[in-house]
Amino acid sequence: MELTINNLSKTYRNDVKALQDVTLNIPKGMFGLLGPNGAGKSTLMRIISTLQEADTGTITLGNIDVLKQKNEVRKILGYLPQQFGTYPKISAYALLNHLAFLKGITNKNQRKEVVKGLLHKTNLYDVRKQNLGGYSGGMKQRFGIAQALLNNPKLLIVDEPTAGLDPAERNRFYNLLSEIGENTIVILSTHIVDDVKELCTNMAIINKGKVVLKGNPLDLINSTEGKVYQKTIHKNELDTYKKEYEVINEKLFLGKPTISILSNHHPKNGFIPINTRLEDVYFSQINNKN
Structure with a gap:
């Protein structure tokens, strides 16, 4: 399918x-x-x-x-x-059992097995009797x-x-x-x-x-391999670099701005090549294809 x-x-x-x-x-x-x-x-x-x-x-x-x-x-x-x-004041087991009934699992024994199996699958069985209001974000x-x-x-x-x-x-x-x-x-x-x-x-x-x-994802990373370069710059230089290069990402490293650029050729000027990451592929699309 x-x-x-x-x-x-x-x-x-x-x-x-x-x-x-x-x-x-x-x-x-x-x-x-x-x-x-x-x-x-x-x-x-x-x-x-x-x-x-x-x-x-x-x-x-x-x-x-x-x-x-x-x-x-x-x-x-x-x-x-x-x-x-x-519902914060109902247990995970009780609510899942109720939802199973609403989804058409009307046989009590079958429903019990389905609910039990899913609670085990999601690693919630040991806290099945605990009210959902006491669950962490991940548990919810x-x-x-x-x-x-x-x-x-x-x-x-x-x-x-x-x-x-x-x-x-x-x-x-x-x-x-x-x-x-x-x-x-x-x-x-x-x-x-x-x-x-x-x-x-x-x-x-x-x-x-x-x-x-x-x-x-791996193919997309490989298609950009060898085209991403990085450099640490001064904050007041950022606009200048954006005019001259295809800046795809900027972030702080040890408190200093670090930019990543996309280039088919080594840009020199202090840039060093880095291994392409999926985030480089992502930012190259988001920041330059608006």
């Missing part, structure tokens, strides 16, 4: 073009959708999840027309939005994944799932998503480059509603 998106567009009433002719083919496995806040990622996720209408274009999931057969999509869809609510995210997996989805969408998580929780989440992606189409929508680098075999970069680059 493959998710196919063709020429999808969406414009809001204030004339903001959230999506512009987006075309993507997403196979089984982990797919990273990378872009800055406001790029159109969440709009695309909501349309695929049947929560929002598109203006033009088509989406198919296997033989299902996603834009027309919404109920069929929902039967095989799991969705973890960027913001989701829980794992509970969100548990509820998204209740119907054994063929398509799982997670929107900014690791924002705000500490490194340990983020690693737990990586491992969980990687395991799920072995048998499911998993779309990971994020602005965190490391999320995609660690998890995804295919990716796309979206900016201002347009897909500006897509492919395998």
Whole structure:
């Protein structure tokens, strides 16, 4: 099964073009959708999840027309939005059991096994009786994944799932998503480059509603290898360098501004070549293809 998106567009009433002719083919496995806040990622996720209408274009999931057969999509869809609510005074087990019933698992014994299995899968079984109000951010995210997996989805969408998580929780989440992606189409929508680098075999970069680059992360890195150079400069030199070079990233290192540039030839002038990282590929698209 493959998710196919063709020429999808969406414009809001204030004339903001959230999506512009987006075309993507997403196979089984982990797919990273990378872009800055406001790029159109969440709009695309909501349309695929049947929560929002598109203006033009088509989406198919296997033989299902996603834009027309919404109920069929929902039967095989799991969705973890960027913001989701829980009932703080109810236990994880009780709420997951209730949600399982609402999703059609009416047989009590079957429901018990499904809920128990998902709590083990998300490493929440030992705290299943604890109220959700006492869960950490990472635990709540794992509970969100548990509820998204209740119907054994063929398509799982997670929107900014690791924002705000500490490194340990983020690693737990990586491992969980990687395991799920072995048998499911998993779309990971994020602005965190490391999320995609660690998890995804295919990716796309979206900016201002347009897909500006897509492919395998390693292939995209290799295509830029040998073209990225770095230099530490004085703060008052930044504007001058931006006029002369294609500056793709700037950050502080030991309190001093360090810039990365993209160049087909060694620029000399104190620049040193560096190994290309996925963030270099990302910033080369976001900062120079507006």
